[in-house]
Amino acid sequence: MRIGINCGHTVSGQPGCGAVGLINESVETREVGNRLMAILKGAGHTVVNCTNDYAATTNANLAEICRLANAQPLDLFVSIHFNSGGGKGTEVFTYNGVRHAEAVAVCDKLHALGFVNRGVKNQSLYVINHTNAKAMLIEVCFVDSASDVELYRRLGAQRVAETIAEAITGKTVTRKESEELTVTQYEELKKEIAGLKPMIYNYMDNNMPDWAKPTIQKLMDKGILVGDNEGKLGLTMDMLRVFVANDRAGIYG
Template sequence: MIITTNAGHTPTSPGAGALLNEVACNRPLRDQVNDELRRRGHEVYDCTAPDDMGYPDELDRQVCIANESGATLAVSMHLNAGGGTGPEVLYWDGDDHGRALAAKISANLARALGLPDRGAKAPDDDLAFLRDTGMTALIVEACFVDSPEDKEAWDRTSWADIAAAIADGIEGKDWAKPAAPAPSPEPTPEPAPEPEHGCNETTHVVKPGDTIIIGK
């Protein structure tokens, strides 16, 4: 699959910030998801806007690069704000494929983070990234920057789990935390070596009546 992703906002147009900083979090999130998707064999293009680009130019750049990439799916990484808790994923109203992927990604993230699943949402706002991209487009709101529960969940969850949860959702699969590896078995002790007898000669026990010849 050809996929285009971006980290929403820029340092010039920084998005939300409170207990977590959106730009500081969604850059490594994009990188981890891209690495995981490429590891699975997908072709991935990054359409993140340059750091010095402000709103609305950064949005226009994201949409332009996405549309030129030939991708069939566009995913924008964000963090939410406003006092809620848990992940949600936005999709364009009327895109059934987008709704299904959004629901799967949101459920996977909720499971990975241990937070409530806010689910797939078609926003009332006419969001440019969803409206102007020429393919199925999603906005992943991974958690809330102003929720102590969400910050704790974000800090304790590994990048590997978060990236795999999103990648599995993109592939339409349920995410489950990998089982811990089984402990290694105790090594089997090696048998004690047999005592050596000269040049591996056989030991003979002398008994009464034996003739002993002494020679060189």
């Protein structure tokens, strides 16, 4: 199968990041999703990483996820999320609430691990509505439920990832196989993902997030920020955030 996997939201603390409760959604979507990708690759599937770690806004994050998913034909698109808001258990969203075999299996198999089965549901979600492939969004469990988090911690992200892999492929993941993957392909994947992270903002152009532009322009006008000898600013996302925070605190006048 050709499977697109999205670790939901941007990374923790960024615009578009996930819910925070007893655990942090942005962190756990990556814990589960990266393992899931490694397991599926190891089982011979073509895996496309549809994760977007940094975006200017939630909408930009969602659009980028769909762009990554729609850049090639996929048999299945899976977005990993964790729920919040005072419930308990697992639920899966599909287009029109269609009960795809894979979606039903995810609910059933996570239920078998001990999570309440909230079922396959219809909810108008951007990544479900705008991806071309058969799509589902998995809410593994609730970040703000003490019993869900206790169970999730006891099982571990690896076990949850294996269970989702089994549900979407219909094949058993052998423990040995997945442990081998954890050390090899998971590390490889992590490197791959880490390699993508430090986006550098050199110019005031489309690439520069809109929320940072007024501050960066001000700093350039005041001569506080000057480019290198090629005129490149060489700013990272973290630097943009610090400059904007300082600006909002009135430090640059």
